[in-house]
Amino acid sequence: MKFIIDDADIEKVREIWDLYPCDGVTTNPSILAKSGRNPYEVLTELREIVGKDGELHVQVVSKDAEGMVKEAAVIRERLGENTFVKIPTTPQGLKAMKILSAQGVNITATAIYTPMQGFLAAKAGAKYAAPYVNRIDNMGYDGIKTAMDIHDIFENNGLNTEVLAASFKNSQQVLELTKYGIGAATVGTAVIEGLIKNAAITSAIDAFVDDFAGLVGEGKTMMDC
Numbered sequence: 147m148k149f150i151i152d153d154a155d156i157e158k159v160r161e162i163w164d165l166y167p168c169d170g171v172t173t174n175p176s177i178l179a180k181s182g183r184n185p186y187e188v189l190t191e192l193r194e195i196v197g198k199d200g201e202l203h204v205q206v207v208s209k210d211a212e213g214m215v216k217e218a219a220v221i222r223e224r225l226g227e228n229t230f231v232k233i234p235t236t237p238q239g240l241k242a243m244k245i246l247s248a249q250g251v252n253i254t255a256t257a258i259y260t261p262m263q264g265f266l267a268a269k270a271g272a273k274y275a276a277p278y279v280n281r282i283d284n285m286g287y288d289g290i291k292t293a294m295d296i297h298d299i300f301e302n303n304g305l306n307t308e309v310l311a312a313s314f315k316n317s318q319q320v321l322e323l324t325k326y327g328i329g330a331a332t333v334g335t336a337v338i339e340g341l342i343k344n345a346a347i348t349s350a351i352d353a354f355v356d357d358f359a360g361l362v363g364e365g366k367t368m369m370d371c
């Protein structure tokens with residue numbers, strides 16, 4: 147499973163990218179808006195952090211296919227041809243996906259709330275389909291099951307598209323889909339940090355350090371003895 151950072155706070159993304167084994171960064175217009183900065187300035191810095199081979203996902207805001215296709219061209223020109231262009235999975239979005247996939251553009255179909263939206267996005271040539279796990283839960287449906295159903299639909303229909311599950315709010319949601327073996331999960335930095343935040347881990351390490359200090363002296367490491 148690809149493990150992707152869902153954030154555009156440059157310092158936070160840099161810190162997480164440095165520490166954790168991540169494959170890329172996803173953004174959307176709301177995430178970029180939080181920075182209060184020029185979007186391309188932020189996106190260029192994110193591209194520098196993930197490098198030329200890391201995944202960077204950038205969403206269009208046009209609502210019509212023609213506008214989406216034009217935006218995709220500018221996004222790729224400014225941020226690299228391997229940039230994933232996020233297209234909302236609407237009828238106009240499907241049209242744009244068909245055009246862009248024929249041009250070899252990497253597409254992430256976004257704003258997915260139903261399994262059939264995922265199916266249609268895959269048929270239209272998207273590389274990823276992004277179901278909004280927590281938002282679906284908040285509507286009273288089952289976000290995890292929706293993501294699993296989309297994964298199964300791709301497998302059972304021989305579709306070469308992966309689920310990129312999004313909108314996580316807790317570790318359990320990420321765990322369920324990791325166990326299931328979906329293609330990718332994009333996770334906010336607070337939830338990423340929560341994945342290995344655990345008092346048992348901290349106290350186990352503290353005990354090891356204390357025991358070693360009792361043996362060779364405070365602050366000494368394996369290099370000093």
Ligand SMILES: O=P(O)(O)OC[C@H]1O[C@](O)(CO)[C@@H](O)[C@@H]1O
Binds near residue numbers: 152174257276281313
């Ligand atoms: O419910 P949220 O946290 O706004 O998440 C929506 C999600 O959709 C995406 O736009 C899909 O990539 C993510 O960037 C974001 O996590």
